[in-house]
Amino acid sequence: MLTRQQKWDQRYQNKDLRPRACSLLEQFQHYLPATGLALDLACGLGGNAILLAKKGLTVSAWDFSQQAINRLDANIAQDTLPIETKVVELFQQPPLENSFDVIVVSYFLAGPIFNQVKQALKPNGILFYQSHNLDSSSHGGPKNPQFLLKDQQLFEQFKEFSVLESFERPQHCPGKPGQSGIIVKNL
Numbered sequence: 001m002l003t004r005q006q007k008w009d010q011r012y013q014n015k016d017l018r019p020r021a022c023s024l025l026e027q028f029q030h031y032l033p034a035t036g037l038a039l040d041l042a043c044g045l046g047g048n049a050i051l052l053a054k055k056g057l058t059v060s061a062w063d064f065s066q067q068a069i070n071r072l073d074a075n076i077a078q079d080t081l082p083i084e085t086k087v088v089e090l091f092q093q094p095p096l097e098n099s100f101d102v103i104v105v106s107y108f109l110a111g112p113i114f115n116q117v118k119q120a121l122k123p124n125g126i127l128f129y130q131s132h133n134l135d136s137s138s139h140g141g142p143k144n145p146q147f148l149l150k151d152q153q154l155f156e157q158f159k160e161f162s163v164l165e166s167f168e169r170p171q172h173c174p175g176k177p178g179q180s181g182i183i184v185k186n187l
Helices: 003-010 025-026 049-055 066-079 111-120 153-158
Strands: 038-042 058-064 083-087 102-104 121-130 163-168 179-185
Touching: 003 066, 025 049, 025 058, 025 121, 025 179, 038 049, 049 058, 049 066, 049 083, 049 102, 058 066, 066 083, 111 121, 121 153, 153 163, 153 179
Parallel strands: 038 058, 038 102, 058 083, 102 121
Antiparallel strands: 121 179, 163 179
16 A cells, blocks of 8 residues: 555656646736745645746745655756745644745645644735635545535634635635635735
């Protein structure tokens, strides 16, 4: 049986997978500041990181899959983008407090480290969060409820922040049935 690490490394060996930013970030990138430090948390192939770097931000891209980071490093070298990559087990090494102007989390349920993610956002920082919800299995997504956002979970987690945009069931993220999302600003 494959470990979690081996499963994701194997997935990212698939050459047909391409880096792609989440729909929430793509559609609402006008909320991004012109400059600053950004984190693509659980970045996978780094689609969010690439978009953030092309918008002028200095980007850190973290994932626990060495294979994903290797592929992102190859893309960075090809396009000379200001992205620093890091292989990290996020539950053991979450981001440090007051570190980033922008944080993007997509397709990763950060439940055990929600507080650290919130604390890592600088004042006036923007967080984009998009992931699978309880409708996900009907739309080809994960079925295990352990990896799905519950109703109102994002609102509850980020209630002390200013909500700029939000998408919950039945109104899913733009073009992404089975997914919820929120964009918040740290006041």
